[in-house]
Structures are given as C-alpha cells and as structure tokens.
Amino acid sequence: MDHSYKIAIIGGTGTVGRHIATRAIQQGYHVRMLVRNPERVSYKHDKIESVQGQIQEIENIRELLKDCKVVINTFGQPTKEKPIYSQVTKNILDVMTELNITRYIGVSGGSLTISGDNKSLVNRFGAKLFELLFPGMMEDKKAEWEVLSKDKHIQWTLIRLPFVKDSLKTKKIKESLTDMPGTKITNQDIASFIMEHVENTKYIHKAPFISH
Template identity: 50%
Template sequence: MLLETLNVIAIIGGTGRAGRYLAQKALESGYSVRMLARNPDKATIKDDRLQVIAGDARNEQDIRSLLEGCHAVINTFGQPVKDTPLYSSVTHTVLTVMQEYGITRYIGVAGGSLNVQGDKKSFLNRIASTLFSILLSKMIADRKKELDLLMKSDIQWTLVRLPFVVEGLETSHIKENLRDIPGRNITNSDIAKFLVGQVNEMKYVKRTPCISN
C-alpha cells in the first residue's frame, strides 16, 4: 500500500558511508532533494532539483533550514564509534521540527545489532548483538533511546536495520526480514535504493525491517 505521494525529500547524512548514493537515487526516482552537509564540497551531484545546505545535524537551526518545504526525511546520520553517541539527540531534534512543520514521513537507519521486541535472531546474530552491547554499550543504549523516541511519536516512521555496509553498485535482490538480519553485508547503493523506495510505501511504517544482500 502506498502513502500519499511525497515529492521533496530532506536527507541527513547524504555524504556518509551508508547515505552516499541517497541523493542520486532520489533524483533518479523523480524527487526533489534538500541535503544537509557539513562539507558541501563532498556533494558533487549537479542537478537543479538538488539543494545542498551547509550545516550540522546537531544544530537545531540547521535542521529547521533543511526541513522547510520538505515532505519526508531520510536520516542516515553517522559517527565514528569512539565519539559520544548523538543519534537520539539528532533524531529528537528532527522529530520536533517535523511536527512543527507538519512533515509526517521519517526513514532512518540503525545497525543490525539493535534488538527489537519480537526479534527471532539466529544464534550467531544473537552472539553478535551481545558483543556489540558489551563493546559499544553507549552507542547501543543511545540507539535504543532513539527507537523509543520514534515509537512514542505520531509520525509515520520506519527504522531500517543494516548489516555491514560495503561499497558497491545496486544488486538484483535485497533481502528483507522483520525479525533477523538476513545476510552479512549490503552495498550502499542498495541501501539508497531501499530507503528511497520507502518514502511513499506503507509496508514498514512504524516497523524496523532488517535488510541485506
């Protein structure tokens, strides 16, 4: 089932590893794009439908400038693992501004190590999730806080859980599973394809699908 057609997408993290191909895929799919970039020079796409806004996702005013006039948000904000996790803080700001502007569609990403009620992960994936919760406890705790913020909100959100992200072109198939990570890797081109495909799709609204190649 499709959502009401949404035409202008705001992208956060569009120059990072997971989101590198998001803007291009959104443009190819017929959308106009507003993208936030700390370093606009990294955004090399030239298209009249793409507006690159210099700013920082941690700055509320920059988020306001980005989201003005948009119909949907794709958030692939990323950080080095050693940094203090800010995922929930950034998402909180985004959700607050979305509500003020009347934007209803949000698509975000998280790691496959994030456990969600109802999961039925394989033995190996359960071990991996446990190791991540020990080695990266602050990040996992912040990701859980982010998910809690989404679950308490009234917007039409989707949080996509990813395995290891690798550089690569689109493949012929993306595996999807609501309860477990279906594979070890996914290309960043396929991530872009899947995320953009969710903008006008209701299948995973208020759900946390796992994808892989």
Template identity: 45%
Template sequence: MTKCVAIIGGNGKVGKYLVEQAIEKGYRVRILSRNPKQKHVNDESVTVIKGDARNYEAIAQLLRGSDVVINTIGQPKGERSIFAEVTSQILIAMKQENVNRYITVAGGSLTLEGDKKTLINRIGATLFKLLFAKMIKDKEKEVELLKESDIDWTVVRLPFIVDQQEVKVIKEDLFNMPGTKMTSRNVATFLLRQIDNKTYIRKHPFVSN
C-alpha cells in the first residue's frame, strides 16, 4: 500500500519542496494549513486539512490514515516559541492514530548531549543562544519530549537554508555541523529519505551541502 505522509509546515520554504518531492515519489500527502488557498500543487494525491498546528483536533485529523509525520513548521512572527507545544500535540495524536515515525528539524545552533562541535560552531551556538534564548530553550524542551516518548523520531539539525537549485552532495554528521548552508530542496530530499531509513532513528544528525 502507498504510504501517506502528513506534513506540517507544507507552505514554508522547505515544506513546499517536501510536498512536490513526496508526490514525485508516489506518496499520498496530507498537509495542515491555516490557509488552504496557499496550496502549492494541484494533485489528487494531496489532501489539505485546515487548522492550526497548536490545535489537537486539527493535528489528529491530519494524522488520520497517515504513516509518517514530517514537521518543518516555522516560528510565527511576533509570537512566543511554539515548537514544544506543537510537538506535544503531535505526540498525543500519533499515539491516538497509531503513527510511529516522526521527522522534524532544528537549527544547527541547538547543542545536545554527545555533540563534538568545533570551536567556531560552539561560538556560533553560544551567540545564537544569547540572542534567541527562549526559542533555544523551547527546542531543547521539544527534544526532551521526544526522548521521553517511545516513537521512532529523528531531529535533523540544519545550517542556513538557501533557496537555490539542489546540489549533488549532502554531508551528514552526528556530532558537528559539516557545512554552513544547505538548499531548501536538499533539505526536503534528506527529510524524505528518513521515512524508511533507520540510521538516525532517535538521533539528531547535522546535515549540510
């Protein structure tokens, strides 16, 4: 049976390529959107669910009949950090709807146990934490929620995202950010690869071009 991918953040700069590439790979796609008119593609394999990612009923409806959840939601401007709150709702809905695979993203500045960052990356992470302390704390809480769960999760840590043509090389590292930037198309490609790839289950790899 064709797998169904539930995408949160499908209208974002990575999400739109996630949707396009998922369709190309033959997946059925369900997208959560506060404004369904922003839908980037017209395809019979795509279902758009209207709702907010902080609303449990909307998340539960999105996950109904899905096999995997990919979350690339961004931080709403002018609002408090929402990442842990959204993931908390997703985890409850995943248990209810019997979905076990969850893939999400974070910035490379997020420092976690086991990291072996270079000096320049440690300095960058420290500066980012000073500037965006509440958001970093919220992302740390999100990771803790995932570690406390029993699902197959992956947190992909990203460098600066650029909207350029996809390139051939994707670098991967469990301990340190291997580059400074990555195309949004390459991010989408890597995230979709994780659906069936067990290498990074319950891990938080760094990736870049």
C-alpha cells in the first residue's frame, strides 16, 4: 500500500498532533503542519514540512493543504477563548472541496451528543454539565457537527474523546458509535487510532467514541 503521499495536520505541535506526526512518518507518509511559531516544532525530519500561519486565515489553509491527500484536524483552544471550531472546520472543508481532497479526520469531546446516541445516565449528566460550564464551546462544537454532517462530498470522520492523558503507554482501544465506553485515553492511542483509519472506511460519515 502506497503511504508516500502527504498528510496535512492541523494542531501538529499539540500533544496529540506530535504523536500523529511521528506515527505518520513511521508509516511512510509525508507530513505538512500549520504552525504559528516554527520554533515550537521540537522534532525535525526530512518528511515534515511546516507552514507558518494562523488557522483563521483561509490562505494559510490553502497553503497547508496544497498537494495533500488527507487532512487531520486536532485544533484545540483554551476554554476561555471565543470558540472558532465550527468556522475553522467549515474553512477546511471548503478548501478541501476546492482542491479535490476527500479524506478528513477530526476530533471532538465525548460531551458532544448527536442523533443516534444512547448514552448512559452518567455520560448524559457529564454532557449536561459541560453545556452548563462551557456553553459557548459546546454550542460551537454542535455547530461544527452540523457543518460536517451536512457535507456528503468529504469522507469525514469525527472522533469523540474522553479525558486525555499525555502518556506513551498503550492499552486496548474500545470503540462505540452510541456511548463513551470508558473515561480516559492516551495521546499515543488517539494517534494510533487516527492513523489506522486514514485509509479505513469503517467510520466514514460517522462519529465514533473511543477510550480505554
């Protein structure tokens, strides 16, 4: 299987993004990352390119995605900032359509509830708590889901995550389309799951939960 093509990573200098970039290179892919400050890229490799810019700028997104076949979006914001997830995702999908790129993998929180979910009482309570504590973020995350779910051209997958631990330890990953099967997962295993599904059609146009 040809893994020599290029993957664009948004959030590549973040804790999950770094693991994704490393795993992608190990599997033979080339990687291009959007970074605000190139000095923050702590690892160098001849298969990693950096594009300096802001995710809010659509021209920077165009420069990032040019010649790529897959887009992985792990963009994150501090909870106090005005959330821009839905606008960022819309811009990415627009540029992907423009450049005829079809595969998109993004991440969201397990508190996102969509049609077809069958969450446990505890997880329903947790989702409601997030809506009370972070109403702006949750409203924007729902708007991001609306942007994705209406797009039938892009082969998107949105992975919903529990609490994330920064650890190199790996465990068996549990998956579900209707409820979060556990409470935690490591960045390492998120990266593994994402890279396993770059060419896997199992979750196209779906939003699986994953956890340990």
